[in-house]
Amino acid sequence: MKHLVIIGLVIPEPASTAAGHRMMQLIQLFSEANHKITFLTASNNIEFSEKIEIEKIEINNESFNEKIKELNPDVVLFDRYVTEEQFGWRVSENCPKALKIIDTEDLHFLREARRKAFVEKREVNNEDLVNDIFKREIASILRCDLSLIISEFEYDLLVNNFKINPNLLFYIPFLTESFEKNRTRFEDRTHFVSIGNFLHEPNWQTVLKLKQIWKSIKKKIPEAELHIYGAYMSQKVLELHNAKDGFLVKGRADSVEEIFNQSKVLLAPIPFGAGLKGKLWESMKFGLPNVTSSIGAETMHKDLPWNGFIEDSDEVFVAKAVELYQNENIWNKAQENGYQILDSVFRKDLFADSFINKVSELMENLDNHRTENYLGKILQHHHLNSTKYMSRWIEEKNKKK
CATH class of the missing domain: 3.40.50.2000 (Glycogen Phosphorylase B;)
Known part of the structure:
Protein backbone atom coordinates (compact mmCIF):
# COMPACT_ATOMS: atom_id res chain seq x y z
CA MET A 1 0.00 0.00 0.00
CA LYS A 2 1.33 3.43 -0.99
CA HIS A 3 1.38 6.18 1.61
CA LEU A 4 0.14 9.71 0.87
CA VAL A 5 0.97 12.50 3.30
CA ILE A 6 -1.01 15.72 2.88
CA ILE A 7 0.42 18.87 4.42
CA GLY A 8 -2.37 21.37 4.89
CA LEU A 9 -2.39 25.01 5.85
CA VAL A 10 -5.89 24.32 7.17
CA ILE A 11 -7.98 21.24 7.87
CA PRO A 12 -10.56 20.67 5.10
CA GLU A 13 -14.02 22.11 5.78
CA PRO A 14 -16.09 20.85 2.82
CA ALA A 15 -19.30 22.29 4.27
CA SER A 16 -17.75 25.78 4.46
CA THR A 17 -15.24 26.14 1.64
CA ALA A 18 -14.81 25.02 -1.95
CA ALA A 19 -11.15 24.33 -1.16
CA GLY A 20 -12.22 21.96 1.61
CA HIS A 21 -14.57 20.12 -0.72
CA ARG A 22 -11.83 19.89 -3.33
CA MET A 23 -9.36 18.42 -0.84
CA MET A 24 -11.84 15.79 0.30
CA GLN A 25 -12.37 14.76 -3.33
CA LEU A 26 -8.61 14.31 -3.78
CA ILE A 27 -8.46 12.29 -0.56
CA GLN A 28 -11.23 10.07 -1.90
CA LEU A 29 -9.36 9.50 -5.18
CA PHE A 30 -6.20 8.41 -3.37
CA SER A 31 -8.19 6.29 -0.95
CA GLU A 32 -9.93 4.49 -3.82
CA ALA A 33 -6.49 3.86 -5.30
CA ASN A 34 -5.51 2.05 -2.07
CA HIS A 35 -3.30 4.73 -0.54
CA LYS A 36 -2.89 5.10 3.19
CA ILE A 37 -3.47 8.79 3.96
CA THR A 38 -2.08 10.96 6.74
CA PHE A 39 -3.00 14.63 7.05
CA LEU A 40 -0.46 16.93 8.72
CA THR A 41 -1.30 20.47 9.76
CA ALA A 42 -0.37 23.19 12.21
CA SER A 43 -3.96 24.47 12.08
CA ASN A 44 -6.53 24.18 14.85
CA ASN A 45 -9.76 24.47 12.82
CA ILE A 46 -10.91 21.06 13.94
CA GLU A 47 -14.55 21.89 14.82
CA PHE A 48 -16.01 21.82 11.31
CA SER A 49 -13.56 19.42 9.66
CA GLU A 50 -14.29 16.02 8.19
CA LYS A 51 -13.31 12.84 10.04
CA ILE A 52 -9.82 12.22 8.63
CA GLU A 53 -6.60 11.07 10.28
CA ILE A 54 -4.95 14.29 11.42
CA GLU A 55 -1.56 14.73 13.06
CA LYS A 56 -0.35 18.08 14.37
CA ILE A 57 2.95 19.59 13.28
CA GLU A 58 4.78 22.78 14.13
CA ILE A 59 6.09 25.44 11.79
CA ASN A 60 9.82 26.16 11.89
CA ASN A 61 10.49 23.18 14.10
CA GLU A 62 12.90 20.28 13.59
CA SER A 63 10.27 17.90 14.95
CA PHE A 64 8.75 17.91 11.45
CA ASN A 65 11.92 16.33 10.05
CA GLU A 66 11.57 13.33 12.33
CA LYS A 67 7.84 13.13 11.67
CA ILE A 68 8.17 13.02 7.89
CA LYS A 69 11.05 10.52 8.03
CA GLU A 70 8.99 8.29 10.29
CA LEU A 71 5.98 8.45 7.97
CA ASN A 72 8.22 7.83 4.93
CA PRO A 73 5.56 8.77 2.35
CA ASP A 74 5.54 7.77 -1.31
CA VAL A 75 3.61 10.93 -2.18
CA VAL A 76 3.40 14.31 -0.46
CA LEU A 77 0.55 16.67 -1.37
CA PHE A 78 0.76 20.36 -0.39
CA ASP A 79 -2.62 22.10 -0.20
CA ARG A 80 -1.34 25.43 -1.63
CA TYR A 81 1.90 27.13 -2.57
CA VAL A 82 2.53 28.66 0.88
CA THR A 83 2.52 25.18 2.42
CA GLU A 84 5.14 24.04 -0.10
CA GLU A 85 7.24 27.12 0.71
CA GLN A 86 7.17 26.26 4.41
CA PHE A 87 7.67 22.50 4.30
CA GLY A 88 8.85 21.61 0.79
CA TRP A 89 12.55 21.87 1.54
CA ARG A 90 12.16 19.67 4.62
CA VAL A 91 10.36 17.01 2.55
CA SER A 92 13.08 17.14 -0.12
CA GLU A 93 15.85 16.85 2.44
CA ASN A 94 14.33 14.01 4.49
CA CYS A 95 12.27 12.11 1.87
CA PRO A 96 14.01 12.83 -1.45
CA LYS A 97 12.23 9.97 -3.26
CA ALA A 98 8.73 11.15 -2.37
CA LEU A 99 6.65 12.48 -5.27
CA LYS A 100 5.76 16.11 -4.51
CA ILE A 101 2.38 17.42 -5.65
CA ILE A 102 0.87 20.84 -5.07
CA ASP A 103 -2.86 21.47 -5.31
CA THR A 104 -2.97 25.10 -6.41
CA GLU A 105 -6.73 25.33 -5.58
CA ASP A 106 -6.75 28.40 -7.77
CA LEU A 107 -3.92 30.58 -8.99
CA HIS A 108 -3.42 33.02 -6.14
CA PHE A 109 -1.43 35.44 -8.31
CA LEU A 110 -4.34 35.65 -10.76
CA ARG A 111 -6.81 36.33 -7.96
CA GLU A 112 -4.51 39.06 -6.60
CA ALA A 113 -4.11 40.65 -10.05
CA ARG A 114 -7.86 40.79 -10.48
CA ARG A 115 -8.35 42.13 -6.97
CA LYS A 116 -5.93 44.96 -7.63
CA ALA A 117 -7.62 45.86 -10.90
CA PHE A 118 -11.04 45.71 -9.21
CA VAL A 119 -9.95 48.08 -6.45
CA GLU A 120 -8.50 50.47 -9.02
CA LYS A 121 -11.61 50.13 -11.25
CA ARG A 122 -9.84 49.04 -14.42
CA GLU A 123 -9.09 45.98 -16.54
CA VAL A 124 -6.35 43.50 -15.61
CA ASN A 125 -3.08 43.84 -17.55
CA ASN A 126 0.03 41.65 -17.85
CA GLU A 127 1.94 43.73 -15.31
CA ASP A 128 -0.73 42.91 -12.73
CA LEU A 129 -0.17 39.19 -13.29
CA VAL A 130 3.57 39.29 -12.66
CA ASN A 131 3.24 40.32 -9.02
CA ASP A 132 5.12 39.12 -5.94
CA ILE A 133 2.68 36.25 -5.44
CA PHE A 134 3.30 35.18 -9.05
CA LYS A 135 7.03 34.81 -8.39
CA ARG A 136 6.43 32.71 -5.29
CA GLU A 137 3.64 30.58 -6.73
CA ILE A 138 5.37 29.82 -10.04
CA ALA A 139 8.53 28.90 -8.12
CA SER A 140 6.50 26.42 -6.03
CA ILE A 141 4.97 24.92 -9.17
CA LEU A 142 8.41 24.45 -10.70
CA ARG A 143 9.84 22.91 -7.53
CA CYS A 144 7.10 20.28 -7.38
CA ASP A 145 6.79 17.22 -9.58
CA LEU A 146 3.14 17.87 -10.40
CA SER A 147 0.72 20.75 -9.90
CA LEU A 148 -3.04 20.24 -9.92
CA ILE A 149 -4.91 22.96 -11.80
CA ILE A 150 -8.65 23.31 -11.23
CA SER A 151 -9.49 25.62 -14.15
CA GLU A 152 -8.85 25.24 -17.88
CA PHE A 153 -8.34 29.01 -18.11
CA GLU A 154 -5.56 28.79 -15.52
CA TYR A 155 -4.01 25.76 -17.23
CA ASP A 156 -3.88 27.65 -20.53
CA LEU A 157 -2.50 30.75 -18.79
CA LEU A 158 0.38 28.77 -17.29
CA VAL A 159 1.21 26.88 -20.50
CA ASN A 160 0.68 29.56 -23.14
CA ASN A 161 1.51 32.79 -21.32
CA PHE A 162 4.18 31.62 -18.90
CA LYS A 163 5.54 28.59 -20.80
CA ILE A 164 5.21 26.12 -17.93
CA ASN A 165 5.93 22.57 -19.12
CA PRO A 166 2.57 20.73 -19.41
CA ASN A 167 4.29 17.64 -17.94
CA LEU A 168 4.34 19.48 -14.62
CA LEU A 169 0.59 20.21 -14.69
CA PHE A 170 -2.62 18.20 -14.44
CA TYR A 171 -6.06 19.69 -15.03
CA ILE A 172 -8.62 18.27 -12.61
CA PRO A 173 -11.77 20.26 -11.75
CA PHE A 174 -14.45 19.55 -9.17
CA LEU A 175 -15.67 15.98 -9.63
CA THR A 176 -19.29 14.90 -9.87
CA GLU A 177 -20.33 11.32 -9.30
CA SER A 178 -23.76 9.96 -10.21
CA PHE A 179 -26.57 12.11 -8.84
CA GLU A 180 -30.35 12.24 -8.79
CA LYS A 181 -32.10 15.20 -10.35
CA ASN A 182 -33.67 17.48 -7.78
CA ARG A 183 -37.38 16.87 -7.24
CA THR A 184 -38.31 20.13 -5.48
CA ARG A 185 -40.56 21.93 -7.93
CA LYS A 348 -15.66 12.02 -12.14
CA ASP A 349 -14.86 9.20 -14.56
CA LEU A 350 -13.46 11.75 -17.03
CA PHE A 351 -10.54 12.42 -14.68
CA ALA A 352 -10.17 9.86 -11.87
CA ASP A 353 -8.31 7.06 -13.65
CA SER A 354 -6.08 9.36 -15.70
CA PHE A 355 -5.07 11.25 -12.56
CA ILE A 356 -4.11 8.14 -10.60
CA ASN A 357 -2.31 6.78 -13.67
CA LYS A 358 -0.35 10.03 -13.94
CA VAL A 359 0.70 9.79 -10.29
CA SER A 360 1.78 6.16 -10.74
CA GLU A 361 3.71 6.98 -13.90
CA LEU A 362 5.59 9.80 -12.17
CA MET A 363 6.49 7.61 -9.19
CA GLU A 364 7.95 5.00 -11.54
CA ASN A 365 9.96 7.54 -13.56
CA LEU A 366 10.68 10.19 -10.96
CA ASP A 367 14.41 10.60 -11.60
CA ASN A 368 13.94 11.17 -15.33
CA HIS A 369 11.02 13.51 -14.71
CA ARG A 370 13.09 15.64 -12.34
CA THR A 371 16.09 15.67 -14.66
CA GLU A 372 13.95 17.16 -17.42
CA ASN A 373 12.65 19.82 -15.02
CA TYR A 374 15.98 21.66 -14.86
CA LEU A 375 14.45 24.98 -13.76
CA GLY A 376 12.84 23.15 -10.88
CA LYS A 377 16.20 21.68 -9.84
CA ILE A 378 17.78 25.14 -9.84
CA LEU A 379 14.96 26.64 -7.80
CA GLN A 380 14.97 23.66 -5.45
CA HIS A 381 18.69 24.15 -4.79
CA HIS A 382 18.39 27.83 -3.94
CA HIS A 383 15.10 27.47 -2.05
CA LEU A 384 16.45 24.64 0.10
CA ASN A 385 19.45 26.66 1.12
CA SER A 386 17.77 30.04 1.64
CA THR A 387 14.62 28.76 3.36
CA LYS A 388 16.48 26.14 5.33
CA TYR A 389 18.74 28.62 7.06
CA MET A 390 15.98 31.16 7.64
CA SER A 391 13.88 28.44 9.27
CA ARG A 392 16.85 27.27 11.35
CA TRP A 393 17.40 30.85 12.51
CA ILE A 394 13.74 31.07 13.59
CA GLU A 395 14.07 27.72 15.40
CA GLU A 396 17.04 28.96 17.40
CA LYS A 397 15.28 32.22 18.17
CA ASN A 398 12.24 30.32 19.45
CA LYS A 399 14.42 28.12 21.65
CA LYS A 400 15.89 31.16 23.35
CA LYS A 401 12.39 32.37 24.19
Whole structure:
Protein backbone atom coordinates (compact mmCIF):
# COMPACT_ATOMS: atom_id res chain seq x y z
CA MET A 1 0.00 0.00 0.00
CA LYS A 2 1.33 3.43 -0.99
CA HIS A 3 1.38 6.18 1.61
CA LEU A 4 0.14 9.71 0.87
CA VAL A 5 0.97 12.50 3.30
CA ILE A 6 -1.01 15.72 2.88
CA ILE A 7 0.42 18.87 4.42
CA GLY A 8 -2.37 21.37 4.89
CA LEU A 9 -2.39 25.01 5.85
CA VAL A 10 -5.89 24.32 7.17
CA ILE A 11 -7.98 21.24 7.87
CA PRO A 12 -10.56 20.67 5.10
CA GLU A 13 -14.02 22.11 5.78
CA PRO A 14 -16.09 20.85 2.82
CA ALA A 15 -19.30 22.29 4.27
CA SER A 16 -17.75 25.78 4.46
CA THR A 17 -15.24 26.14 1.64
CA ALA A 18 -14.81 25.02 -1.95
CA ALA A 19 -11.15 24.33 -1.16
CA GLY A 20 -12.22 21.96 1.61
CA HIS A 21 -14.57 20.12 -0.72
CA ARG A 22 -11.83 19.89 -3.33
CA MET A 23 -9.36 18.42 -0.84
CA MET A 24 -11.84 15.79 0.30
CA GLN A 25 -12.37 14.76 -3.33
CA LEU A 26 -8.61 14.31 -3.78
CA ILE A 27 -8.46 12.29 -0.56
CA GLN A 28 -11.23 10.07 -1.90
CA LEU A 29 -9.36 9.50 -5.18
CA PHE A 30 -6.20 8.41 -3.37
CA SER A 31 -8.19 6.29 -0.95
CA GLU A 32 -9.93 4.49 -3.82
CA ALA A 33 -6.49 3.86 -5.30
CA ASN A 34 -5.51 2.05 -2.07
CA HIS A 35 -3.30 4.73 -0.54
CA LYS A 36 -2.89 5.10 3.19
CA ILE A 37 -3.47 8.79 3.96
CA THR A 38 -2.08 10.96 6.74
CA PHE A 39 -3.00 14.63 7.05
CA LEU A 40 -0.46 16.93 8.72
CA THR A 41 -1.30 20.47 9.76
CA ALA A 42 -0.37 23.19 12.21
CA SER A 43 -3.96 24.47 12.08
CA ASN A 44 -6.53 24.18 14.85
CA ASN A 45 -9.76 24.47 12.82
CA ILE A 46 -10.91 21.06 13.94
CA GLU A 47 -14.55 21.89 14.82
CA PHE A 48 -16.01 21.82 11.31
CA SER A 49 -13.56 19.42 9.66
CA GLU A 50 -14.29 16.02 8.19
CA LYS A 51 -13.31 12.84 10.04
CA ILE A 52 -9.82 12.22 8.63
CA GLU A 53 -6.60 11.07 10.28
CA ILE A 54 -4.95 14.29 11.42
CA GLU A 55 -1.56 14.73 13.06
CA LYS A 56 -0.35 18.08 14.37
CA ILE A 57 2.95 19.59 13.28
CA GLU A 58 4.78 22.78 14.13
CA ILE A 59 6.09 25.44 11.79
CA ASN A 60 9.82 26.16 11.89
CA ASN A 61 10.49 23.18 14.10
CA GLU A 62 12.90 20.28 13.59
CA SER A 63 10.27 17.90 14.95
CA PHE A 64 8.75 17.91 11.45
CA ASN A 65 11.92 16.33 10.05
CA GLU A 66 11.57 13.33 12.33
CA LYS A 67 7.84 13.13 11.67
CA ILE A 68 8.17 13.02 7.89
CA LYS A 69 11.05 10.52 8.03
CA GLU A 70 8.99 8.29 10.29
CA LEU A 71 5.98 8.45 7.97
CA ASN A 72 8.22 7.83 4.93
CA PRO A 73 5.56 8.77 2.35
CA ASP A 74 5.54 7.77 -1.31
CA VAL A 75 3.61 10.93 -2.18
CA VAL A 76 3.40 14.31 -0.46
CA LEU A 77 0.55 16.67 -1.37
CA PHE A 78 0.76 20.36 -0.39
CA ASP A 79 -2.62 22.10 -0.20
CA ARG A 80 -1.34 25.43 -1.63
CA TYR A 81 1.90 27.13 -2.57
CA VAL A 82 2.53 28.66 0.88
CA THR A 83 2.52 25.18 2.42
CA GLU A 84 5.14 24.04 -0.10
CA GLU A 85 7.24 27.12 0.71
CA GLN A 86 7.17 26.26 4.41
CA PHE A 87 7.67 22.50 4.30
CA GLY A 88 8.85 21.61 0.79
CA TRP A 89 12.55 21.87 1.54
CA ARG A 90 12.16 19.67 4.62
CA VAL A 91 10.36 17.01 2.55
CA SER A 92 13.08 17.14 -0.12
CA GLU A 93 15.85 16.85 2.44
CA ASN A 94 14.33 14.01 4.49
CA CYS A 95 12.27 12.11 1.87
CA PRO A 96 14.01 12.83 -1.45
CA LYS A 97 12.23 9.97 -3.26
CA ALA A 98 8.73 11.15 -2.37
CA LEU A 99 6.65 12.48 -5.27
CA LYS A 100 5.76 16.11 -4.51
CA ILE A 101 2.38 17.42 -5.65
CA ILE A 102 0.87 20.84 -5.07
CA ASP A 103 -2.86 21.47 -5.31
CA THR A 104 -2.97 25.10 -6.41
CA GLU A 105 -6.73 25.33 -5.58
CA ASP A 106 -6.75 28.40 -7.77
CA LEU A 107 -3.92 30.58 -8.99
CA HIS A 108 -3.42 33.02 -6.14
CA PHE A 109 -1.43 35.44 -8.31
CA LEU A 110 -4.34 35.65 -10.76
CA ARG A 111 -6.81 36.33 -7.96
CA GLU A 112 -4.51 39.06 -6.60
CA ALA A 113 -4.11 40.65 -10.05
CA ARG A 114 -7.86 40.79 -10.48
CA ARG A 115 -8.35 42.13 -6.97
CA LYS A 116 -5.93 44.96 -7.63
CA ALA A 117 -7.62 45.86 -10.90
CA PHE A 118 -11.04 45.71 -9.21
CA VAL A 119 -9.95 48.08 -6.45
CA GLU A 120 -8.50 50.47 -9.02
CA LYS A 121 -11.61 50.13 -11.25
CA ARG A 122 -9.84 49.04 -14.42
CA GLU A 123 -9.09 45.98 -16.54
CA VAL A 124 -6.35 43.50 -15.61
CA ASN A 125 -3.08 43.84 -17.55
CA ASN A 126 0.03 41.65 -17.85
CA GLU A 127 1.94 43.73 -15.31
CA ASP A 128 -0.73 42.91 -12.73
CA LEU A 129 -0.17 39.19 -13.29
CA VAL A 130 3.57 39.29 -12.66
CA ASN A 131 3.24 40.32 -9.02
CA ASP A 132 5.12 39.12 -5.94
CA ILE A 133 2.68 36.25 -5.44
CA PHE A 134 3.30 35.18 -9.05
CA LYS A 135 7.03 34.81 -8.39
CA ARG A 136 6.43 32.71 -5.29
CA GLU A 137 3.64 30.58 -6.73
CA ILE A 138 5.37 29.82 -10.04
CA ALA A 139 8.53 28.90 -8.12
CA SER A 140 6.50 26.42 -6.03
CA ILE A 141 4.97 24.92 -9.17
CA LEU A 142 8.41 24.45 -10.70
CA ARG A 143 9.84 22.91 -7.53
CA CYS A 144 7.10 20.28 -7.38
CA ASP A 145 6.79 17.22 -9.58
CA LEU A 146 3.14 17.87 -10.40
CA SER A 147 0.72 20.75 -9.90
CA LEU A 148 -3.04 20.24 -9.92
CA ILE A 149 -4.91 22.96 -11.80
CA ILE A 150 -8.65 23.31 -11.23
CA SER A 151 -9.49 25.62 -14.15
CA GLU A 152 -8.85 25.24 -17.88
CA PHE A 153 -8.34 29.01 -18.11
CA GLU A 154 -5.56 28.79 -15.52
CA TYR A 155 -4.01 25.76 -17.23
CA ASP A 156 -3.88 27.65 -20.53
CA LEU A 157 -2.50 30.75 -18.79
CA LEU A 158 0.38 28.77 -17.29
CA VAL A 159 1.21 26.88 -20.50
CA ASN A 160 0.68 29.56 -23.14
CA ASN A 161 1.51 32.79 -21.32
CA PHE A 162 4.18 31.62 -18.90
CA LYS A 163 5.54 28.59 -20.80
CA ILE A 164 5.21 26.12 -17.93
CA ASN A 165 5.93 22.57 -19.12
CA PRO A 166 2.57 20.73 -19.41
CA ASN A 167 4.29 17.64 -17.94
CA LEU A 168 4.34 19.48 -14.62
CA LEU A 169 0.59 20.21 -14.69
CA PHE A 170 -2.62 18.20 -14.44
CA TYR A 171 -6.06 19.69 -15.03
CA ILE A 172 -8.62 18.27 -12.61
CA PRO A 173 -11.77 20.26 -11.75
CA PHE A 174 -14.45 19.55 -9.17
CA LEU A 175 -15.67 15.98 -9.63
CA THR A 176 -19.29 14.90 -9.87
CA GLU A 177 -20.33 11.32 -9.30
CA SER A 178 -23.76 9.96 -10.21
CA PHE A 179 -26.57 12.11 -8.84
CA GLU A 180 -30.35 12.24 -8.79
CA LYS A 181 -32.10 15.20 -10.35
CA ASN A 182 -33.67 17.48 -7.78
CA ARG A 183 -37.38 16.87 -7.24
CA THR A 184 -38.31 20.13 -5.48
CA ARG A 185 -40.56 21.93 -7.93
CA PHE A 186 -40.39 25.56 -9.00
CA GLU A 187 -43.66 26.44 -7.23
CA ASP A 188 -42.47 24.88 -3.97
CA ARG A 189 -39.39 27.10 -3.74
CA THR A 190 -39.05 30.64 -2.53
CA HIS A 191 -36.52 33.45 -2.04
CA PHE A 192 -33.05 34.20 -3.36
CA VAL A 193 -29.88 32.90 -1.74
CA SER A 194 -26.18 33.75 -1.62
CA ILE A 195 -23.47 31.65 0.02
CA GLY A 196 -19.73 31.87 0.61
CA ASN A 197 -17.06 31.65 3.31
CA PHE A 198 -16.26 35.19 4.48
CA LEU A 199 -12.55 34.54 4.97
CA HIS A 200 -12.48 34.71 1.17
CA GLU A 201 -12.41 38.37 0.04
CA PRO A 202 -14.33 37.83 -3.25
CA ASN A 203 -17.27 36.50 -1.23
CA TRP A 204 -17.38 39.66 0.88
CA GLN A 205 -17.26 41.84 -2.23
CA THR A 206 -20.04 39.73 -3.76
CA VAL A 207 -22.29 40.45 -0.78
CA LEU A 208 -21.50 44.15 -0.98
CA LYS A 209 -22.54 44.08 -4.63
CA LEU A 210 -25.77 42.31 -3.69
CA LYS A 211 -26.46 44.97 -1.06
CA GLN A 212 -26.20 47.60 -3.82
CA ILE A 213 -28.60 45.92 -6.25
CA TRP A 214 -31.02 44.16 -3.88
CA LYS A 215 -33.48 47.04 -3.58
CA SER A 216 -33.97 47.00 -7.35
CA ILE A 217 -34.87 43.30 -7.21
CA LYS A 218 -37.03 43.75 -4.12
CA LYS A 219 -38.94 46.54 -5.84
CA LYS A 220 -39.97 44.16 -8.64
CA ILE A 221 -40.65 41.17 -6.32
CA PRO A 222 -41.81 42.68 -2.98
CA GLU A 223 -42.44 39.29 -1.35
CA ALA A 224 -38.92 37.98 -2.04
CA GLU A 225 -36.07 37.81 0.47
CA LEU A 226 -32.34 37.37 -0.01
CA HIS A 227 -30.76 34.92 2.44
CA ILE A 228 -27.02 35.37 2.94
CA TYR A 229 -25.11 32.31 4.22
CA GLY A 230 -21.42 31.99 5.01
CA ALA A 231 -18.97 30.80 7.63
CA TYR A 232 -16.65 33.10 9.58
CA MET A 233 -18.84 36.19 9.50
CA SER A 234 -17.40 39.36 10.96
CA GLN A 235 -19.29 42.25 12.50
CA LYS A 236 -19.24 44.16 9.22
CA VAL A 237 -21.17 41.32 7.58
CA LEU A 238 -23.75 41.17 10.38
CA GLU A 239 -24.31 44.91 10.06
CA LEU A 240 -25.68 44.38 6.54
CA HIS A 241 -28.68 42.49 7.94
CA ASN A 242 -31.95 44.35 7.30
CA ALA A 243 -35.18 42.45 7.97
CA LYS A 244 -37.34 45.29 6.66
CA ASP A 245 -35.64 45.11 3.26
CA GLY A 246 -35.62 41.32 3.22
CA PHE A 247 -31.81 41.25 3.24
CA LEU A 248 -31.22 38.51 5.81
CA VAL A 249 -27.78 37.49 7.04
CA LYS A 250 -28.09 33.87 8.19
CA GLY A 251 -24.55 32.75 9.06
CA ARG A 252 -22.98 29.34 8.61
CA ALA A 253 -24.98 26.87 6.51
CA ASP A 254 -25.56 23.57 8.29
CA SER A 255 -26.65 21.92 5.03
CA VAL A 256 -26.07 23.52 1.64
CA GLU A 257 -28.25 20.88 0.01
CA GLU A 258 -31.20 21.64 2.28
CA ILE A 259 -30.88 25.40 1.75
CA PHE A 260 -30.55 25.07 -2.02
CA ASN A 261 -33.57 22.73 -2.13
CA GLN A 262 -35.73 25.44 -0.55
CA SER A 263 -34.40 28.39 -2.57
CA LYS A 264 -35.51 29.52 -6.02
CA VAL A 265 -32.46 31.38 -7.39
CA LEU A 266 -28.80 31.70 -6.35
CA LEU A 267 -27.30 35.17 -6.86
CA ALA A 268 -23.52 35.37 -7.36
CA PRO A 269 -22.35 38.67 -8.93
CA ILE A 270 -18.71 37.75 -8.24
CA PRO A 271 -16.52 40.78 -9.08
CA PHE A 272 -13.09 39.11 -9.08
CA GLY A 273 -11.42 35.84 -8.21
CA ALA A 274 -9.85 32.77 -9.80
CA GLY A 275 -10.35 29.03 -10.11
CA LEU A 276 -13.80 27.41 -10.09
CA LYS A 277 -16.65 28.58 -7.90
CA GLY A 278 -17.84 25.85 -5.57
CA LYS A 279 -21.19 27.56 -4.95
CA LEU A 280 -22.00 27.46 -8.68
CA TRP A 281 -20.94 23.83 -9.03
CA GLU A 282 -23.14 22.93 -6.06
CA SER A 283 -26.04 24.96 -7.45
CA MET A 284 -25.94 22.74 -10.56
CA LYS A 285 -25.65 19.58 -8.48
CA PHE A 286 -28.62 20.49 -6.29
CA GLY A 287 -30.76 21.79 -9.15
CA LEU A 288 -30.72 25.50 -8.23
CA PRO A 289 -30.44 27.93 -11.19
CA ASN A 290 -28.29 31.01 -10.70
CA VAL A 291 -27.32 34.40 -12.04
CA THR A 292 -23.60 35.12 -11.93
CA SER A 293 -20.84 37.17 -13.55
CA SER A 294 -18.33 36.31 -16.27
CA ILE A 295 -15.70 35.72 -13.59
CA GLY A 296 -18.09 33.44 -11.75
CA ALA A 297 -18.81 31.24 -14.76
CA GLU A 298 -15.26 31.27 -16.14
CA THR A 299 -14.40 27.89 -17.76
CA MET A 300 -17.22 26.18 -15.86
CA HIS A 301 -19.43 25.31 -18.81
CA LYS A 302 -17.29 25.16 -21.99
CA ASP A 303 -19.74 26.14 -24.78
CA LEU A 304 -22.81 24.69 -23.10
CA PRO A 305 -25.78 26.91 -22.13
CA TRP A 306 -25.47 28.20 -18.57
CA ASN A 307 -27.81 27.08 -15.81
CA GLY A 308 -29.31 30.54 -15.54
CA PHE A 309 -27.72 33.76 -16.75
CA ILE A 310 -24.22 35.29 -16.94
CA GLU A 311 -24.37 39.08 -16.67
CA ASP A 312 -21.87 41.78 -15.68
CA SER A 313 -24.14 44.82 -15.97
CA ASP A 314 -25.98 45.59 -12.73
CA GLU A 315 -29.12 46.60 -14.59
CA VAL A 316 -29.21 43.46 -16.73
CA PHE A 317 -28.25 41.29 -13.75
CA VAL A 318 -31.31 42.57 -11.87
CA ALA A 319 -33.59 41.99 -14.87
CA LYS A 320 -32.37 38.43 -15.38
CA ALA A 321 -32.64 37.62 -11.67
CA VAL A 322 -36.28 38.72 -11.74
CA GLU A 323 -36.95 36.81 -14.96
CA LEU A 324 -35.41 33.60 -13.65
CA TYR A 325 -37.35 33.92 -10.38
CA GLN A 326 -40.72 34.45 -12.08
CA ASN A 327 -40.61 32.38 -15.28
CA GLU A 328 -41.05 28.66 -14.64
CA ASN A 329 -40.17 27.58 -18.20
CA ILE A 330 -36.87 29.49 -18.16
CA TRP A 331 -36.14 28.20 -14.65
CA ASN A 332 -36.74 24.56 -15.63
CA LYS A 333 -34.54 24.90 -18.70
CA ALA A 334 -31.78 26.51 -16.61
CA GLN A 335 -31.92 23.64 -14.14
CA GLU A 336 -31.62 21.09 -16.93
CA ASN A 337 -28.66 23.03 -18.38
CA GLY A 338 -26.88 22.61 -15.06
CA TYR A 339 -27.26 18.85 -15.18
CA GLN A 340 -25.87 18.79 -18.71
CA ILE A 341 -22.83 20.81 -17.62
CA LEU A 342 -22.17 18.45 -14.71
CA ASP A 343 -22.30 15.44 -17.01
CA SER A 344 -20.10 16.94 -19.74
CA VAL A 345 -17.54 18.96 -17.76
CA PHE A 346 -17.28 17.59 -14.21
CA ARG A 347 -18.06 13.88 -14.39
CA LYS A 348 -15.66 12.02 -12.14
CA ASP A 349 -14.86 9.20 -14.56
CA LEU A 350 -13.46 11.75 -17.03
CA PHE A 351 -10.54 12.42 -14.68
CA ALA A 352 -10.17 9.86 -11.87
CA ASP A 353 -8.31 7.06 -13.65
CA SER A 354 -6.08 9.36 -15.70
CA PHE A 355 -5.07 11.25 -12.56
CA ILE A 356 -4.11 8.14 -10.60
CA ASN A 357 -2.31 6.78 -13.67
CA LYS A 358 -0.35 10.03 -13.94
CA VAL A 359 0.70 9.79 -10.29
CA SER A 360 1.78 6.16 -10.74
CA GLU A 361 3.71 6.98 -13.90
CA LEU A 362 5.59 9.80 -12.17
CA MET A 363 6.49 7.61 -9.19
CA GLU A 364 7.95 5.00 -11.54
CA ASN A 365 9.96 7.54 -13.56
CA LEU A 366 10.68 10.19 -10.96
CA ASP A 367 14.41 10.60 -11.60
CA ASN A 368 13.94 11.17 -15.33
CA HIS A 369 11.02 13.51 -14.71
CA ARG A 370 13.09 15.64 -12.34
CA THR A 371 16.09 15.67 -14.66
CA GLU A 372 13.95 17.16 -17.42
CA ASN A 373 12.65 19.82 -15.02
CA TYR A 374 15.98 21.66 -14.86
CA LEU A 375 14.45 24.98 -13.76
CA GLY A 376 12.84 23.15 -10.88
CA LYS A 377 16.20 21.68 -9.84
CA ILE A 378 17.78 25.14 -9.84
CA LEU A 379 14.96 26.64 -7.80
CA GLN A 380 14.97 23.66 -5.45
CA HIS A 381 18.69 24.15 -4.79
CA HIS A 382 18.39 27.83 -3.94
CA HIS A 383 15.10 27.47 -2.05
CA LEU A 384 16.45 24.64 0.10
CA ASN A 385 19.45 26.66 1.12
CA SER A 386 17.77 30.04 1.64
CA THR A 387 14.62 28.76 3.36
CA LYS A 388 16.48 26.14 5.33
CA TYR A 389 18.74 28.62 7.06
CA MET A 390 15.98 31.16 7.64
CA SER A 391 13.88 28.44 9.27
CA ARG A 392 16.85 27.27 11.35
CA TRP A 393 17.40 30.85 12.51
CA ILE A 394 13.74 31.07 13.59
CA GLU A 395 14.07 27.72 15.40
CA GLU A 396 17.04 28.96 17.40
CA LYS A 397 15.28 32.22 18.17
CA ASN A 398 12.24 30.32 19.45
CA LYS A 399 14.42 28.12 21.65
CA LYS A 400 15.89 31.16 23.35
CA LYS A 401 12.39 32.37 24.19
